[in-house]
């Protein structure tokens with residue numbers, strides 16, 4: 001199976017377990033790896049045959065901007081569900097990064113895989 005991917009999609013949202021985090025918006029960064037058979041799109045050279053990463057990005061931005069989860073785990077699960085159910089992706093890896101959340105670390109977050117890669 002081939003992969004269509006997105007890297008470092010930065011989105012502002014309410015995220016975090018602490019009271020101060022419920023009152024502000026923070027930047028999260030999302031990476032997606034989506035299983036897709038790209039052979040048909042490659043042969044036709046037509047976006048209609050492709051998993052449109054711009055359409056995916058637009059939907060994920062809307063979802064994340066409108067969400068207010070406490071845990072990055074919950075946010076990642078919601079993103080995985082949308083990618084699979086709305087875009088027909090059989091397998092997805094979702095990483096949600098929360099840059100600067102921990103002093104001394106560039107980045108913390110979670111990576112989940114859902115579905116069957118094939």
Ligand SMILES: Nc1nc2c(c(=O)[nH]1)N=C([C@H](O)[C@@H](O)CO)CN2
Nearest residue numbers: 015016017018070071072073098101
């Ligand atoms: N496994 C997780 N651990 C922590 C999370 C999280 O979402 N998942 N969140 C926090 C805080 O919100 C942190 O990001 C801010 O200090 C701590 N641990």
